[in-house]
Amino acid sequence: QDLVMVGRTHGVHAEPITLGLKFALWYAEFQRHHSRLLQARKAVAVGKLSGAVGTFAHLPPEVEADACARLGLSPASISTQVIQRDRHAEYFSTLALVGASVEKIALEIRHLQRTEVREAEESFAAGQKGSSAMPHKRNPILSENLCGLARLLRAHALTAQENVALWHERDISHSSVERLIAPDSSILLDFMLARLTRVLKNLQVYPENMSKNLHLTRGLIFSQGLLLALIKKGLSRDAAYRLVQRPAMQVWEEGGEFAQRVQADPDISQYLSPAELTAIFDLNHYLKHIPTIFARVFGQEG
Incomplete structure (x- = not known):
């Protein structure tokens, strides 16, 4: 439930989840x-003894019902020869x-x-062979x-x-x-x-x-949280999206930490204080409702 890993959509890092969520889903x-x-x-689990075309021409339905009961079956309400x-x-x-x-x-x-x-x-057991050609x-x-x-x-x-x-x-x-x-x-x-x-x-x-991969994209997994925070400050979704995408693409193409690029971007920092930006990059924000999900799946005792 608490083992954090990155969630992936389209095979690409998306947002944090836990391994327990995968197991709960299954x-x-x-x-x-x-x-x-x-x-x-x-x-x-049904049976029939209704005759060659299902009309009970030569045996009454009671015989079918008795035979099915003996076999632990229910009589088919209607049948043909099969x-x-x-x-x-x-x-x-x-x-x-x-x-x-x-x-x-x-x-x-x-x-x-x-x-x-x-x-x-x-x-992988000791001495097990993974490949006949490549011992590794x-x-x-x-x-x-x-x-x-x-x-x-x-x-x-x-x-x-x-x-x-x-x-x-x-x-x-x-x-x-x-x-x-x-x-x-x-x-x-x-x-x-x-x-x-x-x-x-x-x-x-x-x-x-899991921890290494979680940080592989250097904070890009928090981009939606930043987007929504800017929208709450009054920006349109399109305007907020463009503001967030700019430093995100810089991280993809040039490297660096997403949080640092965001904090250094005056177009973003004018709307969000340092404390608000720090909160956006808090993993706990993404995991806070996992106990509720587990309770839904396994019941309150889960």
Whole structure:
């Protein structure tokens, strides 16, 4: 919750966040997936014994209800010769959506493990080989594997949607497909979740690199705070933007500290006192509502 790092948008440094916020975001996403999986399981947990075209011509509905009850299923309210495949498409689509979130986390780890960033990385055991050719390599192979497997789940979800449209009251074009994708998708996601759990449990985190990267842009991450402070002083947004962008671009192109350039700029310092400028460059301003966010995600006890 309190481990500060830089937030990135478009891959470029934006404003301060904490590592805990990333984990809280993932937790909330998987809480939603839990609800989706329960709904998807409910959608496919139905049965039918309604006859060749769904009319109960030779068995009464009571037989279907009794058989389904014995199997822990609900009778489909209406069916043809088969349960309608929109139900199964929902299930496979849900698996693919969970897989996409697994990939989202794995991709984040891969980015954080890049040499230029190295804020976190997969654990690397003594004697482990990262590359057969380059002994120095420590590659995020587990996360890369998860990103690849997520593509299979999405492919299976698309295939399941192709199964929704059957001829009239039934054909068997769906059957051969489901024999493959049903066990494969279910087992695959189980494997992915187990592997992701292992990666997160053993994740190596480097606070010193987070701090170094946080200051890499020499204070530019505080530019929005300065912009808003000038607007509060009565400047139009466009005028304030131009005032802030000028020293910001100087830092990008010429170097130096953003705070020092701002303090030395008479067009800015005429509106903001030294104390006000110091407050703008205070990290705590950006982190003050994080406990509230955590309370929203985890409850008051979180």
